[in-house]
Amino acid sequence: MTHAHAPLAVVGGGLAGLIAAATLARGGREVHLFEGSRLGGRGRSEWMGEFAVNLGPHALYVQGLARRALLDLGVSIRGGRPPLSTLGLVEGELHPLPFTPMAAASTPLLTAGERFALARWVAGLALLRPESLRGRSVSQWLAPLAPRVRRVLGALVRVSTYCADLERFDAGAAAAQLQRALHGVLYLDGGWQSLVDGLRSRCEALGVVIHEHAAVRRVEGGLVTTDAGELGVSGAVLAVSPKVAHKLTGHPRLAEALDRATPVRAACLDLVLRGDVDPARRFALGVDRPVYVSEHSSVARFGPPGFTVVHAAVYGGQDVHGGTDPGLLRNELEEAMDLLYGDWRARQVHDRFLPAMTVAHDLPRPGEPRCPGRLAADLWVAGDWVQGEHLLLDAAVESALAAAAGLLARKAVA
Numbered sequence: 234m235t236h237a238h239a240p241l242a243v244v245g246g247g248l249a250g251l252i253a254a255a256t257l258a259r260g261g262r263e264v265h266l267f268e269g270s271r272l273g274g275r276g277r278s279e280w281m282g283e284f285a286v287n288l289g290p291h292a293l294y295v296q297g298l299a300r301r302a303l304l305d306l307g308v309s310i311r312g313g314r315p316p317l318s319t320l321g322l323v324e325g326e327l328h329p330l331p332f333t334p335m336a337a338a339s340t341p342l343l344t345a346g347e348r349f350a351l352a353r354w355v356a357g358l359a360l361l362r363p364e365s366l367r368g369r370s371v372s373q374w375l376a377p378l379a380p381r382v383r384r385v386l387g388a389l390v391r392v393s394t395y396c397a398d399l400e401r402f403d404a405g406a407a408a409a410q411l412q413r414a415l416h417g418v419l420y421l422d423g424g425w426q427s428l429v430d431g432l433r434s435r436c437e438a439l440g441v442v443i444h445e446h447a448a449v450r451r452v453e454g455g456l457v458t459t460d461a462g463e464l465g466v467s468g469a470v471l472a473v474s475p476k477v478a479h480k481l482t483g484h485p486r487l488a489e490a491l492d493r494a495t496p497v498r499a500a501c502l503d504l505v506l507r508g509d510v511d512p513a514r515r516f517a518l519g520v521d522r523p524v525y526v527s528e529h530s531s532v533a534r535f536g537p538p539g540f541t542v543v544h545a546a547v548y549g550g551q552d553v554h555g556g557t558d559p560g561l562l563r564n565e566l567e568e569a570m571d572l573l574y575g576d577w578r579a580r581q582v583h584d585r586f587l588p589a590m591t592v593a594h595d596l597p598r599p600g601e602p603r604c605p606g607r608l609a610a611d612l613w614v615a616g617d618w619v620q621g622e623h624l625l626l627d628a629a630v631e632s633a634l635a636a637a638a639g640l641l642a643r644k645a646v647a
Contacts, residue, residue, distance in 0.1 A: 238263075239263075239455075239465060239466060239467035240263040240264065240265050240465070240466050240467070241257050241263065241264050241265070241466055241467060241468050241469065241470075241640055242264075242265050242266075242267065242452070242457045242466045242468070242469040242470070243257070243264060243265070243266045243267070243469070243470045243472060244267050244449045244452060244457070244469060244470070244471050244472065244473060244481065245267075245268065245274070245471065245472035245473040245477075245615075245616075246266055246267070246268025246271075246272040246273065246274065246443070246445065246472075247272075247273060247274025247275065247276055247629070248273070248274065248425075248428060248429065248432065248626060248629060249472040249616055249617075249629035249630060249632065249633040250266060250268070250274075250470070250472030250615070250633070251266070251272065251429070251432035251433065251436060252302055252303075252306065252432065252630055252633045252634070252637075253470045253472055253615055253633040253634075253636055253637050254266040254436050254470075255306050255432060255435050255439055255441065256306070256633070256634060256637035256638075256641075257470075257637045257640060257641065258436065258439035258440055258441045259306070259439055260637070260641040262640075262641065263440070263442075264436075264439075264440075264441045264442065265441075265442045265444060265457070265464060265466070266441050266442065266443045266444065267444045267447050267448075267457065267459065268443070268444065268445050268446070268447065269446065269447065269448035269449070270445075270446060271445065271446075272429055272433055272443070272445060273425075273426065273429035275288055275590070275591065276291070276425045276426075276428060276429055276626070277425065277426055277429050278423070278424030278425055278426035278429075279585075281503070281505055281583035281585060282505065282536070282582065282583050283536045283537055284505050284536035284537075284540070284542060284583065285423050285424045285535055285536065286424060286503050286505065286535060286542060286583075286585070287424045287425050287426075287503070287544070288501070288503075288587065288590060289499060289503065289544060289546060289587060290501065290525060290527060290529075290544035290545075290546055291420075291421075291424070291425050292315075292418035292420060293310070293312070293418060293421060293425075293428075293626070294413050294414065294416070294417075294627065295314075295416045295417045295418060296413050296416040297413055297626070297627045298623055298627040298630050298631055298634075299626045299627050299630040300419075302630050302634060303428060303431070303432075306432070306435050307435055308428060308431035308432055308435060309427075310419065310427075310428070311421065311422040311423075311427070312419040312420050312421035312422050312532065313419065313420060313531075313532030313533055314417050314418065314419060314420075315418065315420060315515070315516055315527060315529070315532055316515060316516060317332055317333050318332070318333055318336060318513070318515075319332050319336075319516050319517065319518055320513075320514060320516065320517040320518070320573075321340075321385070321388065321517070321519075321520040322517055322518065322519045322520060322521075322522065322524055322526075322569055322572060323342065323519075323520045323521050324521060325568075325572070326572075327514075327517065327572055327573070328340055328341055328342050329342075330342070330385065330388070331343060331348055331351055331352075331385065332389075337351075337352065342381065342385065342520065343381055343382065343385065344381075347379050347381055347382050350378065350379060350382050351382050351385060351386070354378065354382070354386070358408070358411055358412060358415065359412065359415065361408055361412070363405045363406070363408040363409040363412070364405055365405070366403075366404035366405040366407075366408050367403060367404075367405035367599070367600075368403070368405075368599050368600045369403070369404045369405075369599055370400055370401060370402060370403065370404060370599050371387075371390055371399040371400075371404050371407045372399045372400050373404065373599075374404035374407075375387070375399075384520050384521065385520060387399060387520075388518040388519065388520050389411065389414075389518075390402075390407055390411065391518070391523050391525070391548045392414075392518055392525060393407075393410050393411050393413075393414040394406075394407055394410050394411075394624055394625070395497060395499060395548060395592040395593070395625065396497050396548065396549075396592070396596060397523035397548035397549035398495075398497070398549065398596060401495065401596060401598050401599075402596060402597065402598070403597040403599045403600075404599070406597035406624060409622065409623075409624075410623075410624045410625075413627075420529045420532050420533035421533055422533050422534045423533075423534065423535065424533075424535060444459070447459050447460075447461065448460060449481060450481075451481060451482075452469050452471065452482050452612070453482060453483075455467070455611070457469060467611060467640075467643075468610075468611040468612065468613075468640040468643065469611065469612055470613045470615055470633070470636040470637070470640070471612070471613070471614045471615070472614075472615040472616060472629075472633060473614075474594050474616065474618070475487055475490045475491045475494055475594055475595070475604065475614075475616075476491055478614050479491050482608075482612070484608050484612070486604060486608055487604065487608070487614070489604075490595070490603070490604035490618065493595070493601065493603075494594060494595040494618060495595060495596040495598065496591055496593070496594055496595065496596070497592040497593040497594075497595075497596050498549065498589050498590060498592060499546045499547060499548050499549065499590050499592050500546065500547040500559065500562035500563070500566065500586075500587065500588045500589065500590070501544065501545070501546045501586070501587040501590050502544075502545040502546070502563065502567070502570075502584065502585070502586050502587075503543075503544055503545075503584065503585045503586075504542070504543045504570075504581060504583070504584050504585075505536075505540055505541070505542055505543075505581075505582045505583040505584075506541045506542075506543060506574070506577055506580040506581055507539070507540060507541075507580040507581075507582055508540070508541065508580055509531075509541055510528050510541050510543070510573075510574055511574075512531070514528075514573045514574065515527065515528040515531060516528070517569065517572075517573055519569070522565070523547060523548035523549050524546070524547055524565060524566070524569050525544075525545065525546045525547075525548065526543065526545045526566075526569050526570065526573055527543070527544055527545075528541055528542070529542050529543070529544060530542040540582065543570070543574075543577075545566045545569060545570060546566070547562050547565055547566060548592075559586075559589075562588055563586055563588070566586075592625070593618065593624070593625060593628070594616060594617055594618035595617070595618035597624070603618060603619060603620040603621075604618060604619055604620060605619070605620050606619045606620065606621070606632045606635050606636055606639075607635075607636075607639055610639075610643060611643070613632075613635070613636030613639055613640065614632065614636070615629060615632040615633040615635075615636050616628075616629050616632060617629045619631075619632035620632075621635075
């Protein structure tokens with residue numbers, strides 16, 4: 234018999250693992266957090282010279298579950314909101330996207346009738362019940378609209394969800410995310426590393442024992458096995474990818490999840506430039522291509538003044554070009570930069586190209602459930618691939634909180 238007062242383990246030190254560990258420790262439990270490399274996972278920022286730059290574009294949803302959970306744990310969140318004014322990249326040209334009243338009145342991308350249809354659709358989004366769309370794809374949801382309206386809304390879906398595969402993306406999940414996106418996002422001072430550092434400090438203050446650079450080899454039978462030995466535990470949260478979770482446990486549900494998983498990826502170009510950029514060209518979305526470019530440093534601090542941090546991405550990553558040479562993806566990103574900031578190469582200080590960043594480990598697909606968070610009374614999984622009502626970081630946090638609540642509710646396990 235392993236009693237409830239025995240330690241609990243959290244495997245994986247990304248944001249979901251850190252939140253699960255802090256929540257369990259705040260609930261009065263002894264917690265050991267294991268991370269095979271650095272804390273933070275895909276949420277960490279890396280130094281490019283004097284600048285802490287995220288691994289690709291990151292945004293924290295103002296009305297998202299993650300922000301509420303971070304604030305509830307006492308983690309400071311500082312940053313600013315990007316502008317609403319957005320440019321559309323269409324056939325090698327830039328035009329205002331109709332996301333503000335002025336742009337809606339002037340953009341040549343839509344006729345007057347199409348602008349009215351778009352405005353009516355967006356107004357109705359706030360009243361929509363996302364569950365009514367479950368089982369349909371985003372493409373099926375948008376099909377009744379005029380083609381040019383569909384293209385604009387496709388760009389809006391991509392930037393809100395980081396997903397370009399609208400044929401296989403569940404419309405209910407996308408609609409719920411769009412509703413949250415209407416309330417805006419934050420770019421964070423110091424990048425998302427500020428969240429990692431804040432959660433680490435909170436975990437340490439709550440007594441979490443952090444084992445960094447400690448790879449876990451097996452989680453089975455109340456034991457967590459690492460290269461350094463074994464730890465007897467009364468329960469565990471696996472805040473890792475489905476592949477790693479399956480490797481650690483061999484659980485059949487994880488084998489099924491791994492077989493079904495459709496990862497969401499993006500190719501990312503992260504840049505630091507000397508000087509400022511044109512304020513009218515800080516944010517652009519591809520309308521005919523799944524491209525994104527955003528200048529983050531006008532509303533958030535990443536390093537010394539006098540420089541600009543720009544993130545560009547191709548949603549879908551190598552899937553966009555059929556898994557061909559990553560050079561095609563970089564060329565597409567550089568062409569978008571050329572349109573926005575013609576002299577950017579002469580001003581470039583640092584750059585980093587990530588051709589296949591994993592945005593999420595599983596895409597919500599119409600009519601297909603994702604992996605449940607509870608595998609057994611003493612074993613839970615957490616991550617953006619676990620069944621729930623949210624996407625991206627909010628999905629990871631949702632499952633982390635559910636796992637912590639489930640383990641805290643247990644009295645004893647055999």
